[in-house]
Amino acid sequence: MAEIVEDVQMDSQEIEQETRPEDVFMAPSVHKADDLAGKSYSHFSEIPKMIADDMSKEVVLGVDEAGRGPVLGPMVYALFYLPMELHHSLLADTHHFDDSKVLTPQVRSNLMRKLCTKGTDLYEAGGWATRSLSARDISAHMLSPSVYNLNAQAMDATIDLIKGVLAKGVNVKEIYIDTIGKPEIYQKKLESIWPTIGITVAKKADSLYPVVSAASVCAKVTRDAALDVCYEPYHERAMAAGEAAENANVNVAWGSGYPSDARTSNWLKLNMDPLFGWGSECRFSWGTAKELLEGKKPDVDVDWPVEDDGNDMRMTDFFLGKNDAGGDELVDWFGKRVTQEMEAF
Template sequence: MPHTDVQMDTHDIALETPPADVFMAPSICKSDLLAGKSYSHFSPIPAHISDDMTTECVLGVDEAGRGPVLGPMVYALYYLPMELQQSLLADTHHFDDSKVLTPEVRSSLMRKLCTDGSDLHRASGWATRLLSARDISAHMLQPAQYNLNAQAMDATIDLIKEVLAKGVNVKEIYIDTIGRPEVYQKKLERIWPTIRITVAKKADSLYPVVSAASVCAKVTRDAALDVCYEPYQDTAVNEDKATEASTHVAWGSGYPSDARTSTWLKQNIDPVFGWGNECRFSWGTAKELLEGKTADVKVDWPVEDDANGDMRMTDFFAAKTEAGGDELVDWFGKRVTEEMEDF
């Protein structure tokens, strides 16, 4: 089943569009992105925690890029000492759901988090799991479908397991979900029965640690979308100054309801191969352009008739010759009975 494309209004599309100067966080691996690979990134354990690994921490998880037809989906994890969640994240730096913050504010917060010596850097650890468009589609289109919810669940679990394996003393976990929170929460509680786990809708606007994870996920996705566009960028060379200027990302937010995205898809489709690693071929928009009534090329993959489909294994060892003989017995020389008659 193709993914149902997400519809967004003009305001939401503007907030989802990467800014021209998006911050390239350490979670961006250009070679993996351009190769269509999924990968994870983990920040070092912050000083406030590494100095005393018994420090009790709170951890939040959120995602960005679930609905777009272009670019990766990113899951992000954020953790810090429990007593700092409200004071540092909400009161001092005013973290909020990334969809409420402007792209510029998100980039600024992420830059502070990654700046050595800042209060955010000293107190906070974070991680991301980037699921490439290629891998998302490959899993969703395989015969035993590995759907998006299952991929998201596994990404979340893997991130948390890795942080716990590093020795971080996590006491509370908060996770944003768009599915059934109670089902999600029960599964996680079976994995980590000693940790207090809360799975809730709109958690990114309720818990500052999830808001911070939301920012990490969104800035990473914005930067990743920028990198994915690099192979398509038009460069203009200024001969006087011998410099290159690149056009800004022409495909907009990557959401199907974004006119820039749908226009780009139509203008850049290869009639046979479609697009590159940046496109989710399992999404309805992409499938319709490739296979719908307006498709430039239609490909039929014929199934060859299997002439031996009804044969038994023993038939291959008891084949008959055209003369009606036994092929294996007649293979070398005369039949045994005929040779005996000559004596």
């Protein structure tokens, strides 16, 4: 049975915090061609100099996500890692990382910019990676006969990111992860994969552990920028039609991407194709999209011509020769009677 995700209710303040800023930083983790094509992809930063100079240095790593609930855009998983001795001093004391939902959109964007700017302390000490799961792929998996649900997709994204960092030779000693589902079940699975690494899976980990807060910022800024990329074709279309001013604010059009955001729900209604719905930026497996599609009768008549392909034939009919009128199915084979073959010897 296909899994349908229902609307995530948010208040106006939460919606505002989830709305991307006008000048969101376009991080290198945003692959425009893949976002526009509806493809999922991963991005890994270079190993930071402070770690690359001494690969035996013990490292702490955190994982978090952004965009689990929206009906529009990708879900992005991100990890961040840095030397253990800098975990709190650099991230919490110096740069004041926190859960991305607590930070303003502008602060998130500025922190990500510092992380990607050579010469800054964040760039020299911190490494990071992201896994962007496209709306198209999320829905395809969730609507398939053998359901690959959102929790399973999220867990696999987390595992793949951690494996990618370990494969580079980074000496990870501790991992902190914001949970999906029950923390103890999630943690037990990860410990079975990496028994020698200290792993902590907890609710609100993005508020408890600065390294998870940093991962949260990486995930959120990457998703915000990807949403801008996904909206570009619609913005260009509106510009061509003369429906928007040249300096139109593109983030107003579909808002945060959450179904409970009035801007998002209005955009979905106004931009729904009567036959195909929306593009690869929409999660068709979400309850909001499903209800709109089922409630809208297509204005297009679709005719599926079917030729007579002889589907009423039995499999054994193919064993008869073209001149045979029929016979015992057990003695007919490849168009010749078995008795005829015997007579030839």
